Amino acid sequence: MSRRSLRRTLTGIWWLTLLFLYLPLAVVALFSFNAANSAASFTGFSLRWYERLMGNEEILSAFANSMILAIVSSVVALGIGCFIGYGMYRHRHRKLGWLIVLIYLPIVLPDIVFGISEMAFFVQIHRLTGFLQPGLGTMIIAHVTFQIPFVALIVYSRFVGLDPALFEAAKDLYASPAKRALHFMLPTIKPALISAFFLSFTLSVDDFVISFFTAGPESATLPIYIWGAIKKGVSPEINAVATLMLAAVAIVAIASLLFSRRRPV
Amino acid sequence: MVRESRHLLMTVAPGASWIVFFLVLPSAYLMSVAFMSSGTYGLPEMPLSLESFRRLAGFGFLGWSPGNLYTLLRSLWQTLVATGLVVAIAYPIAYHISTCRARWRPIMLLAVVVPSWTNQVIRTFGWMNLLAPGTPLSSVAEALGLVAPNMGLYPSNFAVTLGLVYNFLPFMVLPLYAAFEKLDTAQVEAAQDLYASPLRAFRHAVFPQTLPGLLAGIVLVAIPAFGMYVIPELLGGGKGMMLGNLVANQFAGSANWPLGAAGAILMLIATFIGLFAMRRIGKRLGGGEEVVI
Numbered sequence A: 001m002s003r004r005s006l007r008r009t010l011t012g013i014w015w016l017t018l019l020f021l022y023l024p025l026a027v028v029a030l031f032s033f034n035a036a037n038s039a040a041s042f043t044g045f046s047l048r049w050y051e052r053l054m055g056n057e058e059i060l061s062a063f064a065n066s067m068i069l070a071i072v073s074s075v076v077a078l079g080i081g082c083f084i085g086y087g088m089y090r091h092r093h094r095k096l097g098w099l100i101v102l103i104y105l106p107i108v109l110p111d112i113v114f115g116i117s118e119m120a121f122f123v124q125i126h127r128l129t130g131f132l133q134p135g136l137g138t139m140i141i142a143h144v145t146f147q148i149p150f151v152a153l154i155v156y157s158r159f160v161g162l163d164p165a166l167f168e169a170a171k172d173l174y175a176s177p178a179k180r181a182l183h184f185m186l187p188t189i190k191p192a193l194i195s196a197f198f199l200s201f202t203l204s205v206d207d208f209v210i211s212f213f214t215a216g217p218e219s220a221t222l223p224i225y226i227w228g229a230i231k232k233g234v235s236p237e238i239n240a241v242a243t244l245m246l247a248a249v250a251i252v253a254i255a256s257l258l259f260s261r262r263r264p265v
Numbered sequence B: 001m002v003r004e005s006r007h008l009l010m011t012v013a014p015g016a017s018w019i020v021f022f023l024v025l026p027s028a029y030l031m032s033v034a035f036m037s038s039g040t041y042g043l044p045e046m047p048l049s050l051e052s053f054r055r056l057a058g059f060g061f062l063g064w065s066p067g068n069l070y071t072l073l074r075s076l077w078q079t080l081v082a083t084g085l086v087v088a089i090a091y092p093i094a095y096h097i098s099t100c101r102a103r104w105r106p107i108m109l110l111a112v113v114v115p116s117w118t119n120q121v122i123r124t125f126g127w128m129n130l131l132a133p134g135t136p137l138s139s140v141a142e143a144l145g146l147v148a149p150n151m152g153l154y155p156s157n158f159a160v161t162l163g164l165v166y167n168f169l170p171f172m173v174l175p176l177y178a179a180f181e182k183l184d185t186a187q188v189e190a191a192q193d194l195y196a197s198p199l200r201a202f203r204h205a206v207f208p209q210t211l212p213g214l215l216a217g218i219v220l221v222a223i224p225a226f227g228m229y230v231i232p233e234l235l236g237g238g239k240g241m242m243l244g245n246l247v248a249n250q251f252a253g254s255a256n257w258p259l260g261a262a263g264a265i266l267m268l269i270a271t272f273i274g275l276f277a278m279r280r281i282g283k284r285l286g287g288g289e290e291v292v293i
Helices: A003-031 A048-054 A057-090 A097-108 A111-129 A136-160 A164-172 A177-206 A209-214 A222-232 A237-262 B002-033 B051-056 B067-099 B105-117 B120-131 B136-143 B157-181 B185-193 B198-226 B230-236 B243-249 B257-285
Strands: B036-038 B044-048
Touching: A003 A237, A003 B067, A003 B105, A003 B120, A003 B157, A048 A237, A057 A097, A057 A136, A057 A177, A057 A222, A057 B002, A097 A136, A097 B002, A111 A136, A111 A209, A111 B002, A111 B243, A111 B257, A136 A177, A136 A209, A136 B002, A164 A177, A209 A222, A222 A237, A222 B120, A237 B105, A237 B120, B002 B257, B036 B051, B036 B257, B044 B257, B051 B257, B067 B105, B067 B157, B067 B198, B067 B243, B105 B157, B120 B136, B120 B157, B120 B230, B157 B198, B157 B230, B185 B198, B198 B257, B230 B243, B243 B257
Parallel strands: none
Antiparallel strands: B036 B044
């Protein structure tokens, strides 16, 4: 194959793959504007599913649950994870194999095993003690558990990237540990904390399996609501909710592109 | 030294104990459930027994049935096929991105990754819309005689494979792209100077250099694919069930916690064998270079 035809083939594969990647999403968005009731054919443009959405209390409460879950769990994970990240950096010369295993465990455990372990555990604790009733509380605990490793690893890699002389300088200037933490450490890892927060938030909003198994009857999030609606028989309203979620992702994607343009990575 | 140890404890202890209490203990509990008997509502009960493993292997009240074995083989097969297809698509894509102009590369990578930022349930729902009976894609397949009339392309095993490939493609493109980006082209030129055929040049100068990325990608794709729950549940129907569904079902409707826990143990064993095997292969073939997972 000549170089030119190879080039042309690759470009062809590239555009086909893009089509493959975006077609299902485009179909969801298209049918959210469908005037007809059925998902089989597109009969005309209408916003009726979006109007129905605004009056649907179940969807609004699922949205609120998703947001509460994502924000609370991300804040807690940030608080706990950044200390681990710092501890891992400070003591990186010691043998920390057990800690590495602990940190990678939530990442490598299959979602379904993760979710079912927690669900079985929570159910039994609840039966024995009355604590940990399935609901937003148990979901927050589960989400924090899978967010901690990502926060810790991001904060750790930020510290590793710093010049060790900076720590010496802060010490030489007789700054107290508290002052060092507040005026040196916190500002220097701020970018890492921000990206760790956004990653945690995204992971939480994106998660379905673990939420599904740790949720209670009143704590459905948007993905759980959509799942239930699909299982019950497809209502076109799902397309509208899903499209709004896709739009949110698209906005984040464009924002991240603009951000990375401004500052070459 | 004591102060240092206390410092380590203070920074690491809250997070470490969180993971121990909310993940290590629960999974240890789940493991232990597999060795109990199934009581009322399928909840675990004493005495200890290996009944759950017998059930998992297909031995029930009515003698042996191959249902669970089929599920297991299907999980392995789907994982294998989906991973193979993902590699076949991701390899040229990653190479293509790495040869485009530098300013386009981040945008192209973003274009590949963005669909995976959307919720898995929504993505899979999109495929349900596309493959249902009566849709253009299904009609084409019917006209070609690939599926029976009015059956549509979903639910089916084919739909599950498609969903898996769709879901995991970005996880293969990223590590492969990273490998292609730092490809030492001098090796390729040397091969060409020595009149190596394109195939030989690829095999000896390009492929070994991309191997760490490929192995990392296989780990990122095959392990979660084997434990997949959402995609077979939505796209597979009754005959498309995978191990994840078998496990999950034991904690809902037809409850039998010990059987589900035994399935979970099987999944964990597969996961760790997979991780371990990839590390070994990576170490041996990559000339001692660690595979970053």
